[in-house]
Amino acid sequence: MAKSLGPVKRKFEPWNDPNAQPFIRFENITKKYGDFTAVSNLSLDIYEREFFSLLGPSGCGKTTLMRMLAGFEDPTKGRILLQGNDISGVPPYRRPTNMMFQSYALFPHMTVEKNIAFGLEQDRLSKGEIEARVQEMLKLVKLEEFAKRKPGQLSGGQRQRVALARSLAKRPKVLLLDEPLGALDRKLREETQFELMDIQHTLGLTFLIVTHDQEEAMTVSDRIAVMDKGVIVQVDTPAEIYEAPNSRYVADFIGDINIMEGTVVSPAVDQGSQAVVTLDCNGLAVAVEQECAAIPGDRVAFAIRPEKVRISPDQPADASANAAQGEVWDIGYLGDFSIFLVSLSDGRIVRAAQANVSRLVDRPITFGDMVWLTWPKDAGLVLTR
């Protein structure tokens, strides 16, 4: 389908600019419910025009953090700054944030139009202004024909659009999205993700999205904060989070990964231009190009993504390369990729993904084959946490 994509997106990383002022700042935020600590001494900066994701399993505190920004909850300790101003104690109806609720929370007794106009009416805008803004929003979410319908007469995807239009109508400084796409089917979800990015880009707003869906977070975000039990484990760009997770938790949470426990044999020493660590993972020697403070004897983990493991029936020519021999235990055919589950001699399973560049009939490796797994020194990671 022909579609104008607009200008090519430019590199955007204010978090690396030492002069950039954070738009939203969470400062040592703690939130307790009785004995339960939902958020624990958390600090985080979000920049203007950023599409920021809070990612984590349910109960990790991500929704609580968002609700504190919206004003529905007060932090037990710490403060939240918006453009440098402390917004503690400002009620939700006076905050320049708007939220798109997970359940959409559309007003069932009002038409689509009225739902979108609701926030504008609170601002006492003139009738003409409201009308114009509502039309603009309806156009933005492509719901012009549905203006007079009530939420009950819409499909899930349409309701989601109304909710988005309603939360955008007031041009909030920050749009908060609570699991916005959870209720949509996969295809619609993917479409909507790109639409969201488009809208965010066009309107130039700051988006904060809460999700447990790592794929969603990866697709839409400029940066992701991975949360666990009320703390942020890592804040980084999607690529960094994926390629350089800082802990076993993040590595395991995002995407598919092989993790092998091991001990450091020799610390990071310069070999040519790059430092190399060598590990012993239960008899398997692994060399990793990485700056790493671990000293010999430290318990660490070696992590490598399946698509970075090469699978081949032949033994590699280079004897110094990282290699392991095993038997093909199972094959998962995913269409674009095949996942090979290879069982090493000690029973450990290593997953290797191979792009299906030729058709199925030509696939040479099958169940029970003895194969060699190889990977370059810069493909895997040593995780100390």
Add this chain to the structure above:
Amino acid sequence: MAEISTTSNSGPARWLVVAVPYIWLLLFFAAPFLIILKISLSDTAIAMPPYTPVLDGLGSVGDFVSQLDLENYLFLAEDPLYIQSYLSSLQMAFISTLLLLLIGYPMALAMARAPSRWRPTLVMLVILPFWTSFLIRVYAWIGILKPEGLLTVFLQTIGLMGPDEQVQIYRTDIAVFIGIVYSYLPFMVLPLYSALEKMDATLLEAANDLGCPPMKAFWKITFPLSTPGVIAGSLICFIPITGEFVIPDLLGGPDTLMIGKTLWTEFFGNRDWPLASAVAVLLLLVLVVPIMIFQNQQQKAG
């Protein structure tokens, strides 16, 4: 269509299930109503039963029909007592329903917003008065409201009233309102509660988030969404209050004019069954017709 009905749900069992409510309505609503309607078209007589004509045998159907007339209804229209009774009843019912809404709505709202583990207990407390007989509860109000009753004693004890003053509420319209509001409160609270409890609390958060302060959000969101409960509660209270007899009889004064009392006097005092029946039929029309029109409009709107 035909296929579905012949394959699955035919036979006497299904017929019976459908028929039971209709038979019930026929026996206990339609039949008594027709009898009342017939009596209302008859003339009073000093006999047993105290009206003519009575239908005895199919042969006299012609005679029977020819003797029916609208005399009683014409009489109701002529005598201002009846019109005043109707109007006064409707007024009493209207004011009572309004008072019930004013008291019941905050109660229902508080119940619906209470922590969910308390709610069954609160509902239980609302229903609790039903465990005592209605009549006993109304008599209890006599004990409270009469001049030398508990209220007087209480007010005298706390010094708000001198030793020779007395509360003059018993046998007035105020006592009737107190009795009615007290007795009908559960019927108002429960439908309101069930409408409010169903409401999604995030709707109010959404309204807040969009710049609407809580008080305004109540009128924009909570109240409109509770209208089914408001309508149900108001109808459930308004209809029986209009025909209420026991409360105005026990608590009201000689000048408390309500159609239920008028009806009772006609039936038992004057033994004028035909006129009493006409009063009853007219009461039914006064209540049913506007409600049917209203519900019809609601259906069209919804």
